[in-house]
Amino acid sequence: MWFFFIDLLLIVTYNMYTTIQLKTKHSNNKSVLYLANKKTDWKSLSFDKKEIDYINKKIAAKENLILVNQLTRLAYIQLIEEIEEKDDSEQLETLRGFGNSVCTAINMHKYADIELQSLVENEELLLAIAEGCALSNYQFIKYKSEQDINTLKNIVVLSTQIKKTAITELEILVEAVCKARNLVNEPQSHLNAIGFADEMKKMGKAASFKVEVLNKKQIEALKMGGLLAVNKGSQTPPTFTIMEYKPKKAINKKPIVLVGKGVVYDTGGLSLKPTAGMDTMKCDMAGGALVAATMFAVAKAQLKVHVIALVPATDNRPGENAYAPGDVIKMYDGKTVEMLNADAEGRMILADALAYAKKYKPALVMDFATLTGAAAAAIGSYGIVCMGTADEATKLNLKICGNQVHERLVEFPFWDDYGKLLKSDIADMKNIGGPVAGAITAGKFLEKFIDYPWMHFDIAGPAYNSTASSYRPKNGTGVGVRLMFQFLKELSN
Secondary structure (H helix, E strand, C coil): CHHHHHHHHHHHHCCCCCEEEEECCCCCCCEEEEEECCCCCHHHHCCCHHHHHHHHHHHHCCCCEEEEECCCCEEEEEECHHHHCCCHHHHHHHHHHHHHHHHHHHHHCCCCEEEEEECCCCCCHHHHHHHHHHHHCCCCCCCCCCCCCCCCCEEEEECCCCCHHHHHHHHHHHHHHHHHHHHHHCCCCCCCHHHHHHHHHHHHHHHCCEEEEECHHHHHHHCCHHHHHHHCCCCCCCEEEEEEECCCCCCCCCCEEEEECEEEEECCCCCCCCHHHHCCHHHHHHHHHHHHHHHHHHHHCCCCCCEEEEEEEEEECCCCCCCCCCCEEECCCCCEEECCCCCCCHHHHHHHHHHHHHHHCCCEEEEEECCCHHHHHHHCCCCEEEEECCCHHHHHHHHHHHHHCCCCEEECCCCHHHHHHHCCCCCCEECCCCCCCHHHHHHHHHHCCCCCCEEEEECCCCCEECCCECCECCEECCCCHHHHHHHHHHHHC
């Protein structure tokens, strides 16, 4: 048992996060990326004649990202012409991709530092490059005997226009995303429901927000039937974690509540998944990791917004007492559910948490879950499926924030017709709706447990990558943290 707790401690101490600094003066011996245009005076940047000829040759060949290897350092030139015709959100994403390319080259050449300097008017574009570079530098290699550790340690943004607070916020956000990735990447052998709750406690201590963890007896006293039913096949008790950040001058009188699915491992229960569908199911708590990391970022950045987060956590096992298809479950709010598929367990635990959220009289509740294969099949890893009852202004703000951080939202129809597919002959509802519109019927199931403005985000597609994609690594991506931080930061401002 003591080995287990030692490993848990390593989760938050093992990975060193890349530092992002703000300076005004360039260091001649550091690798650098210049954000420039074709009219830039290359001689003023101390390039020699051969290097200038090489740069001009690359420009003539219509290359926009040019690398000059000066032996003691790398000098990157990124021509701004490539992105000028794109809209703002596309520009930012392209620049993050440049940051990924720079990070790869710096580590390949074993350098520790990179400086970013803009030779065009908008110096704030450097923040997107720094973000992509820092997020690309993430590694999860704690279980490897031979570790090829990235050499990049420091990203320096050279600017007289960018404020220090912007750099601080970016560094906090990158750290939060990496924390979410760490949690998702941890195997369930080292991160069960209890361990997950412990990690959230540590995040609360590090960022100064309140964390309360309800144990199984407390969950039983609350009669959270959905969470308890899913947990019946497991030998590890469930947890229900309540996090709260309430600054003195919060701009919202009613809290924003975030709810995250915390299924630390999903076998499908008695509706057992095939091995090929089960081997990545340590990622089924990505929604819980998302909301915990968001709380960390919001609190550490001291945003002026009152936020509460709820994470019901358990594994889903086919143990001897596992709930069985055909069982009727009485939920936290008294509703009854005919369980027809044990692999539709996420909605069972989220329903209890959403019903519990009513006690806060929230202004808005948002839940996040790797909930359905239907969502992943519909749009792949290119965006997040969403739906809900929030007003159109809130939905629009969420979509704008999603575009800004390239965690784009696709709103699915939410017609009452889909809710009719959940009708049960023997209970208030079924937990599945049939072979069509699985992502939507899952959302309609959750809707039955709310009485407040609400949005549901199905992150099944982008939460876990089979291959790396730019600054999003293979395995856990930390998706949704940047979206929520952007949304809550704008609300705070």
